[in-house]
Amino acid sequence: MVVRHLLPDGSTLFTAYKHLAETFVDLGQAVDENTKLGRLFTASEAKRLGGNYDHLHLEIRTSFDDRGTASWLTMDRAELEKRFLDPLDFIKKRLLVPASMPEERVQTFLSAARELLGKPYRFGARLADGSIDCLGLLFYAAERIGCGWRSYSVYPTRAIAAQELGGPVPGLDPVARRFLDVSLLRPGDVLWLLMAVKNPAELPIGSIDSRPVWVWHTGIYTGDGNWIHADYTTGRVAEGNLTSFLEGNGFEGLLVTRMSSGPAPKCCLRHHPMARNP
Numbered sequence: 001m002v003v004r005h006l007l008p009d010g011s012t013l014f015t016a017y018k019h020l021a022e023t024f025v026d027l028g029q030a031v032d033e034n035t036k037l038g039r040l041f042t043a044s045e046a047k048r049l050g051g052n053y054d055h056l057h058l059e060i061r062t063s064f065d066d067r068g069t070a071s072w073l074t075m076d077r078a079e080l081e082k083r084f085l086d087p088l089d090f091i092k093k094r095l096l097v098p099a100s101m102p103e104e105r106v107q108t109f110l111s112a113a114r115e116l117l118g119k120p121y122r123f124g125a126r127l128a129d130g131s132i133d134c135l136g137l138l139f140y141a142a143e144r145i146g147c148g149w150r151s152y153s154v155y156p157t158r159a160i161a162a163q164e165l166g167g168p169v170p171g172l173d174p175v176a177r178r179f180l181d182v183s184l185l186r187p188g189d190v191l192w193l194l195m196a197v198k199n200p201a202e203l204p205i206g207s208i209d210s211r212p213v214w215v216w217h218t219g220i221y222t223g224d225g226n227w228i229h230a231d232y233t234t235g236r237v238a239e240g241n242l243t244s245f246l247e248g249n250g251f252e253g254l255l256v257t258r259m260s261s262g263p264a265p266k267c268c269l270r271h272h273p274m275a276r277n278p
Contacts, residue, residue: 001025001037002064008175009253010209013085014064018057021045060085094170098258105145105262106188112144113137113220113228116237121230127275134218134230137237138165138190140274141220146263148271156192156215157202162266165190166259174255176208177246185221185242185256191229192255193217193246208252215255 001023005013023038025031046054061083066075075083100106122131126149132140135156139149142165153159160168172184174194194205194213204212219229221242228239233249246254 003031003037004064008171008179009207010176010179011207014059014061016057016059016061016064018059019053019055021053058087060087060090097170098167099260100186101145101188101259101262109141109145109188110220110222110228113141113222114239116140116230117228117239119230119237121232121235121237123232132230132237134232136274137228137230138218138220142263143273147265147268149274150271151265151267151269152263153265155202156218157205160192160205160215160255160257163257164265165263166257169256169258172254172256174206174208174213174253176253177243177251180243180246180253182225182242186258187221187223188259189221190257190259191219191221191227191242192257193219193251194253194255195250196252205255211252213252217251221256 001017001020003015003017005015007013017037019040020038021041024036025038031037040056041049041053043054046052062085063083066083071080101109116132116137119127120131121133122129123133125131125133126136127140135152135154136149139152142152143149152164153162159165166189169184169189172180192205192215194208195216196208196211196213197216198204198212199214199216202214204214206213217229217232219227221227222239225241225243226239227242227245228237229245230236231238231240231245245251
């Protein structure tokens with residue numbers, strides 16, 4: 001039996017289930033996590049058939065172009081690795097959802113960001129003239145629970161890869177806008193908004209619907225479907241509905257990182273806080 005999956009980033013993946021005694025679904029039927037697909041052979045049934053069929057043969061594939069004939073007997077390692085994923089590695093990565101920071105740290109992080117509500121937006125600003133941009137807001141809040149704001153990369157792709165502001169959350173790394181379930185977000189999550197518009201300064205962070213995407217805006221999830229960000233559309237730091245902003249400004253989706261204990265830049269700098277004179 002083969003199941004075709006549509007993943008949160010819009011890509012397709014296949015799972016194959018072999019050695020089934022019975023199947024409980026029909027060709028073309030839509031299934032979900034509650035659908036019973038079939039049953040395995042019992043030990044006694046396998047014994048009667050003269051084989052060790054009482055186990056599941058699971059395959060996780062990126063394509064099914066071979067119609068199920070691919071094996072180490074018919075393909076070399078390079079061809080197999082194009083089609084198959086390691087099931088244990090795949091499942092572990094998606095089961096290990098990072099925990100949030102302790103509540104007190106989350107509230108300190110959010111409170112710091114909210115201190116900037118109403119501040120003017122200006123690209124590249126760090127409060128020297130009272131204005132700030134989206135990355136500046138992240139750095140200002142992160143400084144309250146970790147290292148100085150100059151510790152963090154101004155290149156989102158590098159910051160995400162280095163997990164400076166948390167590790168990517170499985171299923172939200174990235175997720176297409178139409179598949180976003182805000183109930184999976186936690187207050188304090190860092191949101192990196194994505195567009196299929198090339199940023200010449202960086203490599204794409206991933207793909208959505210098989211198109212490369214780049215980070216073009218950032219903010220912090222505050223709960224109840226809302227986020228805080230330096231809003232370039234209104235020219236002010238604002239807190240409002242996340243989904244409405246995504247839909248209203250043409251973002252393909254987002255990538256979410258979550259800090260379990262706090263920021264972790266490669267080099268932790270200690271210096272005067274943002275907006276304070278040395």
